[in-house]
Amino acid sequence: xxxxxxxxxxxxxxxxxxxxxxxxxxxxxxxxxxxxxxxxxxxxxxxxxxxxxxxxxxxxxxxxxxxxxxxxxxxxxxxxxxxxxxxxxxxxxxxxxxxxxxxxxxxxxxxxxxxxxxxxxxxxxxxxxxxxxxxxxxxxxxxxxxxxxxxxxxxxxxxxxxxxxx
Amino acid sequence: xxxxxxxxxxxxxxxxxxxxxxxxxxxxxxxxxxxxxxxxxxxxxxxxxxxxxxxxxxxxxxxxxxxxxxxxxxxxxxxxxxxxxxxxxxxxxxxxxxxxxxxxxxxxxxxxxxxxxxxxxxxxxxxxxxxxxxxxxxxxxxxxxxxxxxxxxxxxxxxxxxxxxxxxxxxxxxxxxxxxxxxxxxxxxxxxxxxxxxxxxxxxxxxxxxxxxxxxxxxxxxxxxxxxxxxxxxxxxxxxxxxxxxxxxxxxxxxxxxxxxxxxxxxxxxxxxxxxxxxxxxxxxxxxxxxxxxxxxxxxxxxxxxxxxxxxxxxxxxxxxxxxxxxxxxxxxxxxxxxxxxxxxxxxxxxxxxxxxxxxxxxxxxxxxxxxxxxxxxxxxxxxxxxxxxxxxxxxxxxxxxxxxxxxxxxxxxxxxxxxxxxx
Numbered sequence: 001x002x003x004x005x006x007x008x009x010x011x012x013x014x015x016x017x018x019x020x021x022x023x024x025x026x027x028x029x030x031x032x033x034x035x036x037x038x039x040x041x042x043x044x045x046x047x048x049x050x051x052x053x054x055x056x057x058x059x060x061x062x063x064x065x066x067x068x069x070x071x072x073x074x075x076x077x078x079x080x081x082x083x084x085x086x087x088x089x090x091x092x093x094x095x096x097x098x099x100x101x102x103x104x105x106x107x108x109x110x111x112x113x114x115x116x117x118x119x120x121x122x123x124x125x126x127x128x129x130x131x132x133x134x135x136x137x138x139x140x141x142x143x144x145x146x147x148x149x150x151x152x153x154x155x156x157x158x159x160x161x162x163x164x165x166x
Numbered sequence: 167x168x169x170x171x172x173x174x175x176x177x178x179x180x181x182x183x184x185x186x187x188x189x190x191x192x193x194x195x196x197x198x199x200x201x202x203x204x205x206x207x208x209x210x211x212x213x214x215x216x217x218x219x220x221x222x223x224x225x226x227x228x229x230x231x232x233x234x235x236x237x238x239x240x241x242x243x244x245x246x247x248x249x250x251x252x253x254x255x256x257x258x259x260x261x262x263x264x265x266x267x268x269x270x271x272x273x274x275x276x277x278x279x280x281x282x283x284x285x286x287x288x289x290x291x292x293x294x295x296x297x298x299x300x301x302x303x304x305x306x307x308x309x310x311x312x313x314x315x316x317x318x319x320x321x322x323x324x325x326x327x328x329x330x331x332x333x334x335x336x337x338x339x340x341x342x343x344x345x346x347x348x349x350x351x352x353x354x355x356x357x358x359x360x361x362x363x364x365x366x367x368x369x370x371x372x373x374x375x376x377x378x379x380x381x382x383x384x385x386x387x388x389x390x391x392x393x394x395x396x397x398x399x400x401x402x403x404x405x406x407x408x409x410x411x412x413x414x415x416x417x418x419x420x421x422x423x424x425x426x427x428x429x430x431x432x433x434x435x436x437x438x439x440x441x442x443x444x445x446x447x448x449x450x451x452x453x454x455x456x457x458x459x460x461x462x463x464x465x466x467x468x469x470x471x472x473x474x475x476x477x478x479x480x481x482x483x484x485x486x487x488x489x490x491x492x493x494x495x496x497x498x499x500x501x502x503x504x505x506x507x508x509x510x511x512x513x514x515x516x517x518x519x520x521x522x523x524x525x526x527x528x529x530x531x532x533x534x535x536x537x538x539x540x541x542x543x544x545x546x547x548x549x550x551x552x553x554x555x556x557x558x559x560x561x562x563x564x565x566x567x568x569x570x571x572x573x574x575x576x577x578x579x580x581x582x583x584x585x586x587x588x589x590x
Contacts, residue, residue, distance in 0.1 A: 027321060031267065034314060051360075054303040062310025062343060069317050070336040073329055125300060125360055 006046055013039030030068045037061055051125045202294060206283050210435050215245040217434040221498050228502040248427075255423035260324055263420065267322035272421065272428035275315030278308045279435045286442045287366045289452050289482030290463050291475065301362040302350060305443055309398065312432060313339050316400075316407065319429070320417035331416025334509055335407035338397055341516040342404075346394035348524035352387035352531045353377050353447050362443075366451035370460035378448035379552040380545075381538075383531040388448040390524050392493075395440040397516070399433065402501035406509050441493035442486070449489055452482035459485065 016036030023029035037060050044053035085093075132140050219234065219242060226233025234241030259265055285301035287293040298304060313335065320332020354360060357368060357377065369375050378388045397404040408416030418429045445451055453460055459482050466474035507515070538544050 027264070027267070027318070031270075031314075031318065034311070038311075050298060050300045051303065054300050054307045057307030058303065058310055061314060062307065063340065066310075066313055066317065066336050066340055069314070069321065070333065070340070073317075073321060073333050073336070123299070126358070 002046060006043070009039050009042035009046065011039075012036075013043065015039075026072055027069060030065055030072075033068075034061060034065055037065075049124075051128060202284070206280055209283065210280055210431060213438050214431040214434045217437065217494060218245045218248070218430065220495070221434075221501075224495065224498040225502050228499070252423055252427045257425065258420070258422045260420045263324040264322035267318050268420075269425075271315050271319035271322060272425040272432075273315070274318060275312050276428045276432040278311040278315070279432045279439060282308045282439045283435075285362055286439065287363050287446065287451060288486050289479035290367070290370075290460075292452075292479050292483050293363060296363065298361075300360045302354070302360045302365070302443070302447075305362075305439060306347065306350070309436060309439065310343075312436060315432075316417050316429075319421065320407070323417075323420040325420050327413040327415075328417050328419050331407040331409075331413050331419070334409075335400065335417060338400075338404060338406060338509070338512060338516075341513055342394045342397035342520075345390055345516065345520040345524040346398055348521070348528055349387040349391040349394060350443075350447060352524070352527050353384055355528065355531055356380055356384060356535055362446045362451075365446050366453070367460075369450040370453035370457060372453075372457040373450070373455040373557070374546075374549040374553045375457075376448065376450040376453075376553070379549050379556060381531055381534045381548065382552065383527045383534055384448065385552055385556075387524070387527050387531070388444070390520060390527065391444060391447065392496075394520065395444060396497060396500065397512070399436050399440055399497075401437065401497050403504040403506050404512060405501070405506060406512060409506055411506075437494050437497055438490055441490040441497070444493055445486060445489040449493075451489075452486040454485050 013036050016032045016034070016039055019032030020029045020036060023032055037056065041053040041057050044050070044056065222244065223233040223241065225231075234244035237243040237247045259268060282305045284294045285298055285304050295301070316335050317332045320328040320330075320335065323329075353365075357365065357380075359365060359368075365377070369377055373379070378385050396402075400407050406416075408418065410416075413419070418426055421429065459478055463475055463478035463482070466478055538548070
């Protein structure tokens with residue numbers, strides 16, 4: 001049953017993900033992304049990673065997706081224009097895709113199957129918090145600093161320039 | 167991936183791959199799904215039915231009208247009449263609208279609210295998913311999906327008012343999600359769990375254990391949470407996404423018939439879910455102020471009785487629903503009393519007032535938990551004082567309401583108002 005549910009959620013995720021790539025319109029792509037994210041959340045639930053599933057929905061659906069659609073609505077020309085992909089972008093996309101594929105294939109080759117079943121911790125959220133602020137404090141802080149830098153950069157780009165005010 | 171390869175390793179009949187080794191599990195799953203559909207569709211419809219009638223009745227009384235009073239006793243069947251009217255209306259699609267998104271948006275707004283009921287604890291056993299350890303986060307996450315439905319509805323309508331409504335919804339929501347989450351975090355930090363069931367059990371032994379009285383900071387956080395939940399449910403004074411004086415009806419301007427009614431059902435049920443979360447987080451969940459239900463339930467379980475625990479669960483569900491109803495009444499009361507601010511004022515209030523305030527509360531709560539030991543004299547005194555203050559506040563409000571009511575009746579008699587004294 002878990003296997004069948006896995007296939008169902010994996011299919012949902014794949015349909016959504018392919019839809020994101022194929023969609024010509026950015027809002028349609030955003031909706032397909034929602035489908036893919038819901039499928040991913042289902043997969044996380046199957047793996048007993050409830051916190052990850054819920055957190056993913058909060059961050060990506062409640063935050064990122066809303067921001068994408070909000071950005072489209074703010075910039076009206078994006079809302080009507082269809083996306084076109086140039087040859088340069090295609091090349092970059094193919095290279096990135098091949099790199100990711102190589103990484104995933106390497107990971108599959110180096111994993112010894114069948115993997116041991118995931119241990120179900122009774123209080124996994126607590127352990128997650130403790131390890132984020134304990135063993136993995138430095139990566140966590142680096143990620144925070146990175147996000148702060150991005151935020152300052154965005155604010156800098158969006159600031160009112162002297163000539164705008166005139 | 168591991169599952170995929172595992173099944174490829176061992177060739178098995180197709181049916182076994184599809185159904186797994188224990189086909190009976192699918193029967194259980196189908197039964198669960200049907201149970202959820204039956205119970206929750208019923209629940210969602212009844213809540214929508216009564217809440218919409220209640221809203222119109224409250225609005226009427228606040229504006230010195232009767233409200234609906236023609237269909238059924240005291241107008242109770244008004245929602246049914248409205249539903250029949252809506253169902254018989256034409257399902258319109260605006261010209262050059264994005265048809266697919268326009269058609270799925272109402273479902274995208276409604277289905278998540280429906281799903282959020284999975285995690286609400288109506289009683290010690292009356293909760294669908296007992297194993298969900300992050301139920302608080304789950305409710306927050308699933309209500310985030312509802313927002314997408316609302317924004318898409320506004321965007322796909324090809325209507326400038328709808329787009330303005332959707333834009334307001336988006337920026338209001340991502341702003342107010344921060345104080346909402348932070349005020350939840352104040353409580354989570356104090357008690358150390360995201361499980362709505364555990365939060366309920368923790369508060370079930372009497373008024374002074376309710377989390378709103380645990381610290382001065384949780385009491386303030388309850389206020390922040392309530393304001394932020396108004397904003398996240400698009401309730402007045404934060405109803406800018408559909409502000410009817412400027413935007414016709416905002417994001418659902420172009421909707422008619424049953425799709426329109428889905429938005430309404432979603433709104434009122436989101437109100438109920440948010441009230442439920444507030445009840446669980448701050449107001450003792452399904453527990454009565456004296457801890458009678460928890461006591462009776464524990465005794466019935468210990469005694470091995472068969473039906474008494476069920477009765478205690480029903481009582482708990484009654485208390486929980488009553489708390490939600492009171493909170494929903496307050497939301498309606500606020501809506502028909504306060505004027506609507508401008509969108510810049512709404513955002514100003516969030517970013518410059520509520521976010522810093524909730525951050526300060528979080529910090530204060532953390533320090534409090536470090537300084538004041540659990541079970542110490544200071545904690546008990548604080549809880550008692552806060553609980554007494556809370557009770558005094560409720561009593562004072564009730565006295566004010568009743569005296570205003572009596573005053574109104576007297577004025578009415580003195581002036582010979584147009585309404586018969588015992589009106590509906």
